[in-house]
Amino acid sequence: MKATSPGRFFRLAVFAPAAAALFVIISVFPYEYRDSDSSCYSSLSQKLARRPYGEWCAPQWGGHGGNEGLFFEHPPGIFWLPALFIQAGVKADRAALWANFVYLLSSLFLIFKLAERRGDSLLGWGAVWGVILTPAFLQYLIRANQEPPLALAVLAGIYGLVRLRDSRWGGWLFAAALVSAVMIKGVSAVWLSLPAGLFWLLAARNRKTFSWIAAGHLIALAAAALFEVWFRETTQLGFWSSYFAVQGGRSLGGAFRPLHAAYNFAWYAARILWFAAPWTFLLIYDGAASLRKKRPFPRDGFARFLLLSVLIAAVLFSLSDRKADRYIFPAYPLTALAGLLVFFKVRPKAADYLAKGERWFPAAFSLALVVLTFLRIFFHSHLYRYMRIWPQ
Numbered sequence: 039m040k041a042t043s044p045g046r047f048f049r050l051a052v053f054a055p056a057a058a059a060l061f062v063i064i065s066v067f068p069y070e071y072r073d074s075d076s077s078c079y080s081s082l083s084q085k086l087a088r089r090p091y092g093e094w095c096a097p098q099w100g101g102h103g104g105n106e107g108l109f110f111e112h113p114p115g116i117f118w119l120p121a122l123f124i125q126a127g128v129k130a131d132r133a134a135l136w137a138n139f140v141y142l143l144s145s146l147f148l149i150f151k152l153a154e155r156r157g158d159s160l161l162g163w164g165a166v167w168g169v170i171l172t173p174a175f176l177q178y179l180i181r182a183n184q185e186p187p188l189a190l191a192v193l194a195g196i197y198g199l200v201r202l203r204d205s206r207w208g209g210w211l212f213a214a215a216l217v218s219a220v221m222i223k224g225v226s227a228v229w230l231s232l233p234a235g236l237f238w239l240l241a242a243r244n245r246k247t248f249s250w251i252a253a254g255h256l257i258a259l260a261a262a263a264l265f266e267v268w269f270r271e272t273t274q275l276g277f278w279s280s281y282f283a284v285q286g287g288r289s290l291g292g293a294f295r296p297l298h299a300a301y302n303f304a305w306y307a308a309r310i311l312w313f314a315a316p317w318t319f320l321l322i323y324d325g326a327a328s329l330r331k332k333r334p335f336p337r338d339g340f341a342r343f344l345l346l347s348v349l350i351a352a353v354l355f356s357l358s359d360r361k362a363d364r365y366i367f368p369a370y371p372l373t374a375l376a377g378l379l380v381f382f383k384v385r386p387k388a389a390d391y392l393a394k395g396e397r398w399f400p401a402a403f404s405l406a407l408v409v410l411t412f413l414r415i416f417f418h419s420h421l422y423r424y425m426r427i428w429p430q
Contacts, residue, residue, distance in 0.1 A: 056404035057143055063411050064135045064180065065128070075364070076182035078102055080134040082109060083120035087130070094118060095268045095277075108273060110280040113265070115221030116184045134182035141186035142179065146170070148193040149375055155200060156340055160389045161382055163399050168378040170406065174313035174370035179414045184223055185367035191219040192368040195230040195254075199237050202247055209250035216258045221265065224281060227258065228354065229368045233347040240343050302356035306366055310348065313363070313370040317377025321345075324380050337383050341376035348372050 071077040081102045086094055097114050099105035119140065123133035146166050153165035169175055178186055195215035201208030212234070219227035234251045262278065269277040311318045321336065328335035336342050348369040355365050382388055 056407045057139065059404070059408045060139050060143075060411055061136055063408070063415070064139070065132050067415055069132075069135070069180065069415060071182065073181065073183075074103070075184070076134065079116055079184070080120070080131060080182045083117045083134055084124060084130045086114070086117045087121040087124035087133075093272055094121065095265060096273050108275070108280075110277070110284050112184065113221045113224050113277075113281070115218065116187065116223075119187075120182070135180060138178070138180070138182055138186055141190045142175070145186065145190045145193050145371065148190070148197050149371065152193070152197055152200065152340075152375065153379065156338065156379055157382065157389070160392045161379075163403075164382060164388065164392055165375055165378045166403070167406075168317060168381075169371060169374050170410065172314055172317070172370065172374050174367070174374070176410065176414060177313070178367075179410060183364060185364045188219060188223045188226060188229060189368045189371055191215045191222065191227075192230050192233065193371065195219070196233055196237070199234060199242070199247065199251070202242070202250060209253065212250060213254035213257045216254045217261045220258050220262055225285065226365075229351055231255070232350055232354070233343070236343060236347050236350070240346070241339070298359075299356045302358070302361050303352060305361055306352045306356060306369075309363055309366065310352070310369050310373050314373035314377065317374045317381065320381050320384070321373075321377045324384055336376065336380045338376075338379045341379040341383075344372045344376040348376075 071080060082097045082099070085100045086097050094117075095114060097109040097117055099107060099109055119137040120133040123136050124130050128136055146169065149169055150162040150166050154162035192215070195212045198208040198211030198213075198215060201211065216227060216230050216234075219230050223229075234254070238247050238251055266276065266278055269275070324337070325335050328337070334342070336345065348366075352366055352369060355361070358365075
């Protein structure tokens with residue numbers, strides 16, 4: 039079915055009324071940070087906003103959580119957008135939540151565009167409707183964590199590689215996304231490096247794609263080196279050596295334990311099964327059907343690429359001594375998107391059903407986001423752990 043101005047409809051639906059309403063809601067209604075990471079990133083962003091721009095490379099704990107000195111847990115990219123919002127006049131304790139909405143809405147736009155390229159605007163609409171109903175989206179709708187901007191960087195990088203077939207700017211988008219991932223989450227930028235390598239192997243094994251992937255990594259390394267220079271000039275200390283010492287000491291505490299790694303993988307698989315539901319259950323159903331009928335799984339090639347990316351990353355993170363829901367956060371939207379692509383492949387008549395109400399999607403989608411935001415505020419206040427399964 040022919041698309042009907044999906045870009046204009048989507049901007050109208052999300053970036054205008056929905057975005058404005060979400061920012062107003064989170065600014066007006068009472069909200070308390072209850073998870074330690076959100077509290078930390080909000081607090082440090084507020085402290086950073088009061089310092090000169092030249093010192094924004096070196097956030098300080100400032101007594102938060104009883105910690106003092108420089109913040110070496112991660113690169114400081116997570117603090118910059120909230121700090122800019124604070125300087126623009128946003129309430130200091132809500133700026134990190136504003137930034138979170140920017141990351142989530144931008145991710146939805148990219149999910150729409152990625153799905154649209156596999157079909158038309160109806161597939162894009164189906165994808166974003168499906169993603170906002172997953173437990174992962176609801177859980178992180180009002181948080182101040184690093185995971186949504188990392189997922190945004192991964193989605194932007196993948197979209198950039200897909201767009202390379204049409205335009206060179208896709209390569210620049212990939213490079214910018216990789217730099218963002220490095221400056222937000224450090225070594226977790228592997229969440230984009232792995233899909234990039236797979237994309238070249240499975241979908242675009244040509245010199246242009248390989249060159250842009252290599253160039254993107256060289257640009258990211260150059261950005262990391264420039265950041266090191268900035269940090270040393272500001273603090274007379276090295277950042278990356280301290281960062282790797284902190285992360286390595288926590289993640290690589292001893293000898294490799296195969297059973298421990300297998301347990302971690304099962305634990306992560308259960309997380310993916312739940313946080314990307316209900317689309318993971320459809321993937322299991324289609325996988326079983328494909329096994330019986332001896333056909334490739336999944337039937338959509340792009341969905342296969344997404345699932346392989348998630349699988350390899352999950353195996354890699356299972357080798358660490360630590361585990362947490364957030365370490366594999368990009369797996370949730372990628373798996374949900376794969377499941378939705380398979381759903382529309384298995385149930386092609388679903389697109390015909392969606393076509394009947396396409397003209398109402400912008401208003402309905404805006405309303406859904408507003409309602410979900412109100413519900414998220416309520417459940418956060420009264421039933422915070424309502425989605426936690428299989429304790430750590």
